[in-house]
Amino acid sequence: MTDAILDVVGLTRSFGTVVANDNVTLHVRAGDVVGLLGHNGAGKTTLVSQLVGLLRPDAGTIRIGATDAVADPASARRHVALQPQAQAPIDGLTPRQAIELAGRIRGLTTRDARAAATDLADELDLGPWLDRRALAEGGGLSGGIRRLTSFAMALAAPMPLLVLDEPTNDIDASRRRLLWEAVRRRGDQGSGVLVVTHNVAEAERIVDDLVILHRGRVVASGSPARLRGTQDTDLRLELQLQPEADDPSADPEGLPITAVRHVRAGRRVLLTVPTGEAAPAVTWATALREQERIDGFALGPVTLEDTYLALTADAGDVVSTSTEEEVAHV
Numbered sequence: 001m002t003d004a005i006l007d008v009v010g011l012t013r014s015f016g017t018v019v020a021n022d023n024v025t026l027h028v029r030a031g032d033v034v035g036l037l038g039h040n041g042a043g044k045t046t047l048v049s050q051l052v053g054l055l056r057p058d059a060g061t062i063r064i065g066a067t068d069a070v071a072d073p074a075s076a077r078r079h080v081a082l083q084p085q086a087q088a089p090i091d092g093l094t095p096r097q098a099i100e101l102a103g104r105i106r107g108l109t110t111r112d113a114r115a116a117a118t119d120l121a122d123e124l125d126l127g128p129w130l131d132r133r134a135l136a137e138g139g140g141l142s143g144g145i146r147r148l149t150s151f152a153m154a155l156a157a158p159m160p161l162l163v164l165d166e167p168t169n170d171i172d173a174s175r176r177r178l179l180w181e182a183v184r185r186r187g188d189q190g191s192g193v194l195v196v197t198h199n200v201a202e203a204e205r206i207v208d209d210l211v212i213l214h215r216g217r218v219v220a221s222g223s224p225a226r227l228r229g230t231q232d233t234d235l236r237l238e239l240q241l242q243p244e245a246d247d248p249s250a251d252p253e254g255l256p257i258t259a260v261r262h263v264r265a266g267r268r269v270l271l272t273v274p275t276g277e278a279a280p281a282v283t284w285a286t287a288l289r290e291q292e293r294i295d296g297f298a299l300g301p302v303t304l305e306d307t308y309l310a311l312t313a314d315a316g317d318v319v320s321t322s323t324e325e326e327v328a329h330v
């Protein structure tokens with residue numbers, strides 16, 4: 001892919017017998033925000049570590065801009081700003097000092113670094129904490145404000161490629177919204193952005209493309225609309241099971257409705273049903289609730305979460321879908 005700022009092809013990395021990345025291929029174009037989704041242990045941080053030269057791949061290639069990042073990680077890193085998953089070591093500094101420092105390291109003048117810190121504080125509503133010092137052992141600043149500071153440090157100077165490893169962890173809902181808007185803005189201003197997240201619903205609204213990793217492999221990639229994979233006219237019926245209760249939809253033969261897809265996630269059951277089945281679906285679910293076989297239900301549009309959970313379910317989880325194969329190969 002010639003206009004990509006990041007080209008990863010066939011990347012493979014094992015730890016002993018664990019294949020953490022298995023033949024991973026993905027691309028990020030300038031101006032695009034790409035979300036990397038996957039459960040714990042899917043291999044996301046292993047991938048990020050190789051992008052920035054902290055780990056060497058067993059096989060495969062990484063190109064960042066025009067640079068071969070495996071052969072010359074130091075040059076490649078000059079094009080990348082990384083927000084690592086671990087909290088940034090900012091004890092002794094205020095957020096303002098930390099952001100200014102990050103800007104200076106990336107070549108901004110003192111004056112521009114100061115302006116960047118002030119602008120980012122406005123953009124992310126960091127103002128009340130901007131001059132409060134981070135103390136040892138988590139003192140001074142909360143985990144969320146430390147994470148937001150680390151995010152702001154990654155954004156301190158414009159970079160061709162931004163790699164953000166779970167930037168929303170610990171952050172409150174209103175600042176998460178500001179953070180996602182800031183991510184989208186960086187894409188719109190021309191950076192390529194790769195954002196690792198567990199937050200499917202929030203990422204879906206701002207990304208151009210998603211890559212879903214499961215057990216080290218890419219199991220699906222494409223735009224959110226393509227990945228949803230079902231007809232726009234399909235609906236999602238969510239059943240909330242009672243503790244220890246059986247899933248009343250476990251046997252497709254016994255269902256009074258046609259479920260295109262069936263996903264079990266803990267005590268939630270997500271059924272994808274054609275719009276034409278809305279009325280019988282509500283009648284059936286209402287009866288289940290009256291019989292106290294479920295705690296409640298909701299009928300709404302299909303979301304990416306349904307697809308994501310279906311693609312990343314492990315053996316033993318209850319998943320059946322007539323569209324899964326189609327979705328997995330978009």
Ligand SMILES: Nc1ncnc2c1ncn2[C@@H]1O[C@H](COP(=O)(O)OP(=O)(O)OP(=O)(O)O)[C@@H](O)[C@H]1O
Pocket residue numbers: 015018019020038039040041042043044045046047085
């Ligand atoms: N340094 C290491 N030594 C041994 N095994 C490792 C090492 N780093 C990662 N692994 C293993 O590789 C697999 C992928 O881990 P990785 O941290 O990349 O997943 P992740 O998707 O980032 O997970 P999380 O969302 O929990 O951060 C896991 O099975 C993990 O135990």
